[in-house]
Amino acid sequence: MQTSLKPAHPHGNSPAAEAEACIHVDDLQFTLRRSARRRTMQITVERTGELIVSAPPDVGIDQLREFVSEKRFWIYTKLAEKDRLQRQVPRKEFVDGEGFLYLGRSHRLKLVDDQGAPLKLVSGRFALRHDAKAGAREHFIRWYSERARVWLSGRVADYQSRMEVAPAGVKVQDLGYRWGSCGKGDWLYFHWKTILLPAGIAEYVVVHEIAHLHEPHHTPAFWLRVERAMPDYAQRRAWLAEHGMDVEGI
Ligand SMILES: [Zn+2]
Incomplete structure (x- = not known):
């Protein structure tokens, strides 16, 4: 998880004195490590989330800041990835007493x-x-998928006339990190994990996908449709954003 780039003007700035120091760029804080053996600047995101910028001794502070600034998007992506990995729930064991959500x-x-x-x-x-x-894992996924198809089809039937759409039907599969999507021919797709969520939250996923049949993007018009069908959607959406990851991994 490293990236490196040659400094644009390796000898353009006067050498800075410090061997290890701190630099701040926006809300990011970096430990600066200088080494005579380095020829390039490099940013490392540690396991802990600590940010380190390594540089040759003669790179000026402005040049360092510029380098870090250019890498900001990459850094934020890495930090988000680490956060997600740390929150990942350990895999289930298929032994007596283990709990499984439904x-x-x-x-x-x-x-x-x-x-x-x-x-x-x-x-x-x-x-x-x-x-x-x-x-066991495959049996669980098959069981969840079948339950999800029946249950979600029921919820779609509850909402479709109110939301003025006629979806072709419901398909349940593994959608990676998405709970749902609406595809070609007005089919609604849901991740089988949706059936692990509390009913009220899974119902929000349904309403969200149905609204996409009208509005493909998350525009104000889209959220208005969601709100009309489910006035308290914001709380459910917030719950999903906060706890959604907890149902990952069986
Ligand atoms: Zn959406």
Whole structure:
């Protein structure tokens, strides 16, 4: 996670005296490390998020600032990436007692010997057949996807006439970091993880995607449509932004 660039005028500035110092550019703070062995300037984003700029001894402070300034977008991207990685929830283990979300509630897993389907939700518990343990993740994804398709289709039916659209239908798949998208032919796509969210939040995802059938972009007209269908959407949207990542990873 490093980037380097040769200084534009390697000998244009007078050498600065400090060996290690701090420089501030906007809201970013850098530790400056100078080394006689360096020929180029380089920015490093540490694991901790600390920012280090390494430079040859003779690079002036203005040149350093300019270099850092040019790299700002890259730095913000790296910092956001680290923040996301640190918040990532560890993968689930498919053992007795592990909790799995379904519409915002956590259900404990129980391994069972005899059962028709490999995975079932029985009286509030997920029951996974012992011999299906190796493919447990796939069984969960299949189970979630099927539940999501049925549940989300129901919510779409609730909202579509009110929101004056007639979507072709609902498709559930892995959408990476997106909860939903609306595609060609007025199909609504949802991530299977949407069914892990509390019902009220998943419902906001539905309303959001339906509104996109009218307005492809997040314009004021788009948000107005969302608000008309769901007056308290802002709270749900804020919840999703804050907690959404918690449902990542099974
Ligand atoms: Zn959107």
